[in-house]
Amino acid sequence: MQNSLMLTPELIARIDREIAKYPVEQKQSAVMAALAIAQEAAGWLSPEAIEAVASYLEMSPVAALEVATFYNMYDLKPVGRHKLTVCTNLPCMLSGGMHALEYLQEKLGIGLDETTPDGKFTLKQGECMGACGDAPVLLVNNRHMCCSMTPAEIDRLLAELD
Amino acid sequence: MAILGSINPILTAGLDGDRSWRLADYVARGGYSALRRIIAERTTPEQIIAEVKKSVLRGRGGAGFPTGLKWSFMPRTLPGDKYLICNSDEGEPGTFKDRDLLRYNPHAVIEGMVIAGYAIGATRGFNYIHGEIWELYQRFEDALAEARAEGLVGKHILGGDFTFELFAHHGYGAYICGEETALLESIEGKKGQPRFKPPFPASFGLYGKPTTINNTETLASVPFILNMGGDAFLAAGKANNGGPKLFSVSGHVERPGNYEVPMGTPFATLLEMAGGVRGGRKLKGVIPGGSSSPVLSAELMMDCTMDYDSIAKAGSMLGSGAVIVMDETTCMVKALERLSYFYYEESCGQCTPCREGTGWLYKIIQRIENGLGRPEDLDLLSSITGNIMGRTICALGDAASMPVQSFLKHFRDEFAYHIEHGRCLVPREVQRAGSGFFTASA
């Protein structure tokens, strides 16, 4: 019972809109969206949040956990306010993806998968985002894609994000 | 970025950057006229499939399977739910064409899906959209809402008897979900692990119902085929390779981006459209069809035309049409190391040869790159790929092996040099300068 308290009416309404896309007996199809919605609200996916989603969709908690661990964009540990995922796959690498990551590590003084001490930034390496023509690309909090990142563009972005 | 250039454009004709994605713009370009005609004239599904077969449209998702033939496998008259899936999970490194179609021409995708749904007798469709392009997932939802409001999607489309519901499903970061049966598992709310085939999706697909899966660009081509006629679409390409194609050109070129050109266009022309090799440097190698297709040397590539047959003859695959250009500043060992890491990271873990093999491939290539390679490593790599290929449920194992085999075939000397000297033939500073990152102006 306590679990479902984690899903506010506003979140439930959003999840319901996702459920409506699938045949009535296939609620589980909405699990990816529901987990993403829960993650967006809390910043990460706690075991309690995963359980709350599972119970709302009437699926076993283990099945929801399997989904949460399988897909790379779910964060099963807390991350900084801004999670920056830099694509370093080959096409991006040829145009500076690795170097952009290196530059960010230096600027932020953290390594891969680390968070700045003030809890502001977490740095991740990503795989191809289907945007290789705009390399280097990085994704902010799974949502906003930043393209053609030069050192100056990165400086500007870091200054903008509070 | 945008569609940066074209020759006789069809899919991208009349697009004006970010401004022309809305329904009204699409209609002004002639959009939804194919669907309107089908509903008004009660065109039969057989007629539509025949036209698509005539066009020799081949699947743009990578395998190049004839679309009309695929549609004819659907048990159209079987009662009950049937599904059409659009595969916009574009995650094959180097590929970014579907993103631009969704960005600039989402209604062409929607119209193509509704027509395909009509032809195969589907009741519901889903567009599975790559996790990282959230902004375009939102745009697709907006475009869908426009189409629904105009009666172009949903119950009794345009007042006829055809009912087809259409929704977007947002992925969340798993390359394997581009594989069609993994994608089906994913929509069912599970881990994206591919299924054994047979049964094929046409008989046992989403929720166990008959299902057809097509790539975004494949479906976006459909309205144009029906408007211009299958013969004209075929003639816009080359025999056995119908139509125009979007090529995503990335890496060491002056103007990376998407280019729409007729199938059969010389690679040299495409390279020139993309501004040539960056900084006038020398071309070293090209991966012509996405990271999973075998790399080709500059010499072989310069003789190719961009179509399934020519690239296959040169020993590679047109795949998804993602052309990754590498110039002389590239360390081929490092390039392969990064690709091998990708397949290791993205293997779904279901089949032992792929799960273990991709890890070994990565470790060995990594040690060669780090100057710790052993003389026997090159044979070891070949033997591992031999033990992965053809021994897995899906093609990811092959996709991980083909780059290794082809890099060793065309650039073996460079690997041998690394092993012998513990460093690269291409000096570090040259490699570093190659990306242009540190010298980029704001």
Ligand SMILES: Cc1cc2nc3c(=O)[nH]c(=O)nc-3n(C[C@H](O)[C@H](O)[C@H](O)COP(=O)(O)O)c2cc1C
């Ligand atoms: C590992 C793997 C990844 C794939 N990724 C994609 C993809 O991102 N997009 C796509 O359309 N097809 C992808 N495919 C191919 C699909 O399985 C399928 O063949 C295709 O979507 C069918 O559509 P088409 O006939 O229109 O090409 C992938 C296949 C494999 C084995």
Ligand code: FES
């Ligand atoms: S390789 Fe970075 S977006 Fe494709």
